Amino acid sequence: MKVLIYRTAQEAKTQAAHRILSAVHREPEVVLGLATGGTMEGVYAALVAGSRQHDTSWAKVTTFNLDEYWGISPDDPASYRRYMNHHLFYHIDIDLSQTHVPLADGADPQKAAQAYDAVIREVGGIDLQLLGIGVNGHIGFNEPTSSLSSRTRLKTLTQSTREANRRFFRTIDEVPKYALTVGIGTILEASECLLVATGDNKAAAVWSMIEGAVSAACPASALQMHAQVTVMLDAAAAKDLKLRSYYQLVHPDGQESALNDV
Ligand code: F6R
Numbered sequence: 001m002k003v004l005i006y007r008t009a010q011e012a013k014t015q016a017a018h019r020i021l022s023a024v025h026r027e028p029e030v031v032l033g034l035a036t037g038g039t040m041e042g043v044y045a046a047l048v049a050g051s052r053q054h055d056t057s058w059a060k061v062t063t064f065n066l067d068e069y070w071g072i073s074p075d076d077p078a079s080y081r082r083y084m085n086h087h088l089f090y091h092i093d094i095d096l097s098q099t100h101v102p103l104a105d106g107a108d109p110q111k112a113a114q115a116y117d118a119v120i121r122e123v124g125g126i127d128l129q130l131l132g133i134g135v136n137g138h139i140g141f142n143e144p145t146s147s148l149s150s151r152t153r154l155k156t157l158t159q160s161t162r163e164a165n166r167r168f169f170r171t172i173d174e175v176p177k178y179a180l181t182v183g184i185g186t187i188l189e190a191s192e193c194l195l196v197a198t199g200d201n202k203a204a205a206v207w208s209m210i211e212g213a214v215s216a217a218c219p220a221s222a223l224q225m226h227a228q229v230t231v232m233l234d235a236a237a238a239k240d241l242k243l244r245s246y247y248q249l250v251h252p253d254g255q256e257s258a259l260n261d262v
Contacts, residue, residue, distance in 0.1 A: 001210060001223065001224065001229045001230075001231055002229065002230045002231065002251070003210060003231050003233065003238075003241070003247040003251070004230060004231065004232050004233065004247075004251050004254035004255075005233050005234070005235060005238045005244065005247055005248060005251070005253070005254055006232065006233065006234055006235070006253065006254040007234070007235055007253065008234055008235075009042070009198035009199065009234040009236070010042065011234070011254070012196055012197075012198055012232045012233060012234045012254070013039070013042035013043045013045075013046055013196060013198070013232075014042075014046045015232055015254060016043050016046075016130070016194060016196045016232050017043050017044075017046035017047040017049075017050055018046075018050065019194060019230070020032065020043075020047060020128065020130065020194070021047065021050045021051065021054065021056055023127070023128050024056055024057075024058060024061055025054070025056065027127065028057065028059075028060045028061070029060045029061070029062070030061055030062075030127045030128060031061075031062045031063075031064070031123055031124070031125065031126050031127045031128075032061060032062070032063045032064070032126070032127065032128050032129075032130065033063075033064050033065075033066065033126040033128065033129035033130060033131075033182070033187070033190055034063050034064070034065045034066065034084065034088075034130050035065070035066050035130050035131055035132045035140070036065065036066075036067070036080045036083050036084065036132075037132045037165075038167075039132045039196055039197065039198055040087070040130070040132055040196075041087055042198075043130070043196060044087040044088045045087070047088060047092075048087075048088065048091040048092065051091075051092050056092070057093060058092045058093050058094040059093050059094070059095060060095075060098075061094055061098065062098045062099075062100075062123055063084075063094070063098065063099045063100060064100045064116075064119075064120055064126060064182070065080055065081075065084060065099075065100065065101040065102065066131075066139075066140035066141070066181060066182045066187075067080065067102060067140050067141045067179050067180060067181040067182065068080045068081065068101050068102040068103070068104040068179060068180050069104060069176035069178070069179050070104045070109060070154055070176055070177075070178035070179055070180055071104065071105065071176055071178070072104055072105060072176060073105040074101070074103070074105070078168055078169055078174075079101075079104075080101050081101045084099065084101060100116070100119060102116050102152065102180040102181075102182075103115075103116075103180075104179070104180045109153070109154035109178075109180060110153070110154070112180060113151070113152040113153045113154065113180055114152070116152045116180070116182070117151050117152045117182075117186065120182075120186065125189055125190065125191070126186075126189070126190040126191070127190070127191050127192065128190065128191065128192050128193075128194060129187055129190035129192070129193045129194070130194050130195075130196070131187070131193060131194065131195040131196070131220075131223075132195070132196060132197065133195060133197045133202060133205050133206065133209060133220050134160075134161055134164065134205065135160060135164060135201055135202060135204070135205055136158060136160050136161065136205065137205040137208050137209060137217070137218035137219055137220050137221070138158075138161065138219050138220070139184070139187060139195070139219055139220045139222075139223070140181040140182050140183075140184075140187065141155050141157060141161070141179040141181035142155065142181055142183065142184050142187075142219040143155055143156070143157065143158050143161065143219070144158070144216065144217050144218065144219060145216045145217065146183070146184055146216060146219050147183070147184065147185075147216065148184050148185070148188075148214075148216055148219070148222045148225075149183070149184065149185040149188075150183030150184050150185055150186075151182075151183040151185055151186055152180060152181065152182050152183055152186065153180070153181070153183060154178055154179070154180055155178065155179055155180075155181050156177060156178055157175075157176070157177055157178065157179055162175040162176075162177070163175075184219055184222050187222075187223075188222060188223075188225065188226050190226075191228065192228040192229075192230075193223060193226055193228065193229045193230070194229075194230050194232065195209075195220070195223065195229065195230070195231045195232070196231075196232045196233075197231070197232075197233055197234075197237040198233065198234040198236065198237050199234070199236050199237055200236040200237065200239060202236075202237040203236065203237055203238070203239045203240040204240060205218065205220065206231075206233060206237050206238065206240070206241070207240040207241055207242075208220070208221055209221050209223065209224075209231070210224075210231065210241060211241060211242055211243065232254070
């Protein structure tokens with residue numbers, strides 16, 4: 001894992017956006033895996049600003065979001081489809097028909113999940129997967145004890161996740177109990193993963209992901225098995241890392257490499 005530690009949350013998010021923009025410029029037909037949540041709002045704001053600044057064309061980009069609350073229609077204000085439209089898609093020239101969010105308002109979650117995996121396969125898989133991490137170590141909505149080779153499926157959300165996402169709803173009772181989520185097996189098949197975590201409430205999960213044992217108890221730890229993972233942190237999220245000074249030595253202040261100084 002490449003661990004990049006930035007001084008501020010804003011810097012971590014801006015640098016993550018910069019990497020995604022570079023991928024779009026390098027490969028206009030890139031297939032991106034996207035996440036939602038509070039952390040990603042800053043990443044998408046920086047992406048929109050960067051796209052305007054560099055006149056980036058997203059016309060040929062395809063996207064797949066990680067998850068959607070089960071029982072929520074795409075028009076629902078709390079849906080991840082609405083989130084993506086408002087934070088990113090409406091501000092860039094992407095073809096909306098090339099943007100995919102799991103359809104979670106049908107009757108058959110298994111059918112919807114299999115259909116989602118099939119479309120990912122049809123386009124040849126995900127080139128760059130953007131990820132956040134939950135305070136309990138989840139990626140997507142793969143909650144602790146998820147199979148590390150899981151595929152898209154319905155997951156029951158933990159109480160901790162429902163409480164963490166309560167801010168997007170009026171009451172805790174309105175927070176859905178289930179979500180369709182891309183599985184860890186699919187995430188691990190992406191050519192490259194980019195995980196962004198900021199704030200000291202993520203420090204314990206970040207430690208488990210990077211320095212803990214590979215275990216379904218911390219689903220994000222499965223990323224240790226992937227050869228191309230970059231983790232972008234602010235100082236607060238990195239505070240529990242035992243090898244923090246080593247990561248800083250290799251990548252001072254999140255720079256790509258200190259090798260140039262050798
Ligand atoms: C949602 C997703 C989740 C979030 C995680 C962190 O699409 O992928 O894994 O990334 O719950 O959310 P925030 O940034 O709100 O703390």
